[in-house]
Amino acid sequence: MEIKFLGTGGAFDTDYLNSSALLKFRGIHLLIDCGFTVFPTLVQKSLVQKVDHIILTHLHNDHCGSLANLLLYKSIVEKAPKPVILYPSEQFKQQLCLFLEIQVKDPEKYADFVPLENFEGISCIDTYSKHSEGMQTYAYIFEEDEERIVYSGDLAKPEVLFDRLQRMPEKRTSVFHDITFNPENTGHTYYKKLLPYLNGLDMFGYHCDPTQSPQDNPVRLVFFQQEMMA
Secondary structure, three states, rough: EEEEEEOOEOOHHHHOOEEEEEEHHHOOOOEEEOOOOOHHHHOOOOOOOOEEEEEEOOOOOOHOHHHHHHHHHHHHOOOOOEEEEEOOOHHHHHHHHHHHHHHHHHHOOOOOEHHHHHHHEEEEEOOOOOOOOOOOOEEEEEEEOOOOEEEEEOOOOOHHHHHHHHHHOOOOOEEEEOOOOOOOOOOOOHHHHHHHHHHOOOEEEEOOOOOOOOOOOEEHHHHHHHHHHH
C-alpha cells in the first residue's frame, strides 16, 4: 500500500488544504475524502485520472465539498468510467445522495455506489457522535498482505479506534489520526490523548495547523513527512 496526502489541514487551516489522501491499494487508487480544496489539488497535481474509487469519513464540507466537481469532471471532461463510491451503511449512502442531488441531480449517473462489505480489505469503525454531536462519522482500516493502514477521520474520542485495533491480529500498522493542539477543540483529539497509544504503532497526525504543534508533542505530523505528500 502507498498513501499520499493531498492536504493535511482542517476546515479553517486553508494554507495546508483539506485533509485527504490517495491510497494505492489492492490494484485501485482510492481517494479518502474530497473536501472543498481537494478537486483543485487533484487537477493541479494531474492526479484526477488516477481516482477510480472514493470513500468518505463524513459529510462536513471540508471532507466532501468538491466531490460533485470531481464526479462531473471525470464524466464530462475525462469521459472516464464512473468512479466507485464505497459506502459503509445504507443510511450514509442516502445522506450522501441527498447531498449530491442538489448539485448533480442524479448521482448514480456519475458514480457507482458499492457497499463497503462487498470490497475486501476495508473495514469501518462507526464513530457516530464522536466528532460532532448527532453526526455520522467513520474511521477506516485498510489491510493488504501484512500491512495495515488506519485512518481516523474526524474523531474526538480515540478510544473506540484503539480498542478495535487492540483486538485485531498483530500486523505492521500505520495510524493516521486527526490531531489538535487546542484542548478546547472538542471535535478532534487533543494530542496528549494519543500518547498512551504510541507504543508499537507508527502514528502520524493530520487535520491541523502544523505550526501550532508544541515542543512536547511526540506525534509525527504528516505535513513534515514529505514522502507522504502527493
